[in-house]
Amino acid sequence: xxxxxIGFVLGRxxxxxxxxxxxxxxFWVGVPISIVFFLYxxxxxxxxxxxxxxxxxxxxxxxxxxxxxxxxxxYLTNTMPQPPTQGSFxxxxxxxxxxxxxxxITLAMVGEKYFAWALFYDLLGTLFxxxxxxxxxxxxxxxxxxxxxxxxxxxxxxxxxxxxxFGLLLRQLxxxxxxxxxxxxxxxxxxxxxxxxxxxxxxQLKSWSNIPKVGMSLAIKMLIVxxxxxxxxxxxGVTGSPAKVIVLQMAMPPxxxxxxxxxxxxxxxxxxxxxxxxxxIVLLITLPVWLWLF
Numbered sequence: 001x002x003x004x005x006i007g008f009v010l011g012r013x014x015x016x017x018x019x020x021x022x023x024x025x026x027f028w029v030g031v032p033i034s035i036v037f038f039l040y041x042x043x044x045x046x047x048x049x050x051x052x053x054x055x056x057x058x059x060x061x062x063x064x065x066x067x068x069x070x071x072x073x074x075y076l077t078n079t080m081p082q083p084p085t086q087g088s089f090x091x092x093x094x095x096x097x098x099x100x101x102x103x104x105i106t107l108a109m110v111g112e113k114y115f116a117w118a119l120f121y122d123l124l125g126t127l128f129x130x131x132x133x134x135x136x137x138x139x140x141x142x143x144x145x146x147x148x149x150x151x152x153x154x155x156x157x158x159x160x161x162x163x164x165x166f167g168l169l170l171r172q173l174x175x176x177x178x179x180x181x182x183x184x185x186x187x188x189x190x191x192x193x194x195x196x197x198x199x200x201x202x203x204q205l206k207s208w209s210n211i212p213k214v215g216m217s218l219a220i221k222m223l224i225v226x227x228x229x230x231x232x233x234x235x236x237g238v239t240g241s242p243a244k245v246i247v248l249q250m251a252m253p254p255x256x257x258x259x260x261x262x263x264x265x266x267x268x269x270x271x272x273x274x275x276x277x278x279x280x281i282v283l284l285i286t287l288p289v290w291l292w293l294f
Contacts, residue, residue, distance in 0.1 A: 001284060003192055007199020019200040022193065030190030031099065032163035035119060037187040038107070039167030040175075042116040047237055051117045051246060054236065055125020058225050058250045059094045059133065065220045066093035085213070087141025088268040091261055092217040092275040094137075095130045096252035098122040099160070101198060101283075104191040106248055109291060110241050117245040123164050126249075130257040135265075142265030201256065202277055210271045214278050218253070222279065222286055226251040230294060247294045251286060253279025 011019060066089055074080045081089070096102065099122045106118040175183075230247040233239065238246060254275045262272035 003195040004199040004202070004280070007196035007201075008203045009199075010196070011200035011203030014200075016204070019197060019204065022197050022200065026100070026190060026194055026197065028159055030186075030193060031103075032159045033183065034103065034187040034190045035123075035160060035163040036167040036170060037180075037183040038112055038115045039119060039164065040170050040183075041112050042119075043113050044116050044171075046242065048116055048120055048242075050236055050238060051120040052124035054229065054233070054238075054246055055098075055121045055249070056129060058096075058229055059125070059129040061229065062093040062220055062225050063090055063133070063137070065224060066090045066217065069093075069216050069220065081213075082268070083141040084266060085268040085271060087138055087265070088258070088262050088271040088275075089213060089217050090137055090141070091134055091258040091267070092214070092254040092272065092279075093220040095126060095134055095255045095257055096221060096249065097255040097279075098126045098249045098252050100194040100256070101280075102249050102252045104195055105252075105287070106245050107191065109248065110245050114241045114245050117242050118249055119164070121246065121249045123160055126255065127158070127160070130255060130261070134257065134261055138261040138265035138267060142267050198280060202280055205273050205277045210268075210274050211278070213271060214275045217275055218279050218282055222251050222253060222282060226290065227293075230290075244291070244294050247290050248287075251283075251290050253283050 070081065070086055070089065098118065102118055102122060103115075107115055226247050229250060230243070233243045233246060254272075256276065259269070259272045259276060261267065262269045
């Protein structure tokens with residue numbers, strides 16, 4: 001809360017180009033270094049590969065429930081939302097902020113030992129869900145045809161994926177204590193900075209419209225899906241701290257990728273913006289609830 005508040009204040013005081021610069025640094029340097037270091041330290045034993053599978057279940061369940069909500073509204077009110085609004089509604093219910101927000105929250109609440117569960121959930125689940133199924137849905141509901149080669153290129157050059165592979169290789173080596181100490185401080189500083197960036201982005205969001213639609217979308221993304229799938233995790237053999245990590249990742253608010261896709265494919269940008277802002281605020285209420293339940 002403190003870091004988000006600091007970011008919010010800085011976002012109002014500093015030039016509008018600063019958040020973009022911070023995001024650029026985190027994307028290319030901060031987050032990749034954090035991934036390398038925490039992957040070097042984390043425990044990769046157990047059923048860790050089930051994390052991305054659960055991520056896909058959460059994405060598809062969120063999309064299905066959002067589709068049912070759209071059809072239910074059409075049946076009850078005899079009015080169907082415009083395709084761009086439907087697209088933004090579906091995306092907000094599907095894809096969560098499991099990287100910039102999910103990583104630091106997981107590390108703070110569960111610790112470094114189980115960070116790999118969050119990492120696999122994000123990089124092998126959310127990333128491809130957003131820029132795979134998310135792009136397909138955005139192209140279907142949007143008014144702009146997009147070059148899919150550019151989307152594939154964006155995934156391939158994503159430094160988080162490259163740092164994931166480098167982190168796996170680094171686990172085979174023993175790095176000096178001084179290097180490990182520096183990486184540790186830089187990794188935690190980058191994660192703190194990512195939360196400050198959330199506050200900066202929130203300070204720039206001006207639209208608070210579409211609250212009823214956003215409320216339904218967030219209920220699906222941050223309440224229904226985590227509760228339903230969280231209760232089934234023991235059947236997958238996932239219990240204890242790994243289960244807590246998975247639930248926290250499922251319960252994250254909509255990702256900034258939803259706004260990127262909304263702008264790229266000419267969807268309902270106002271709905272996407274409102275979902276981001278309200279979701280980040282709602283997380284302050286839902287986070288302790290999930291920690292208590294699981």
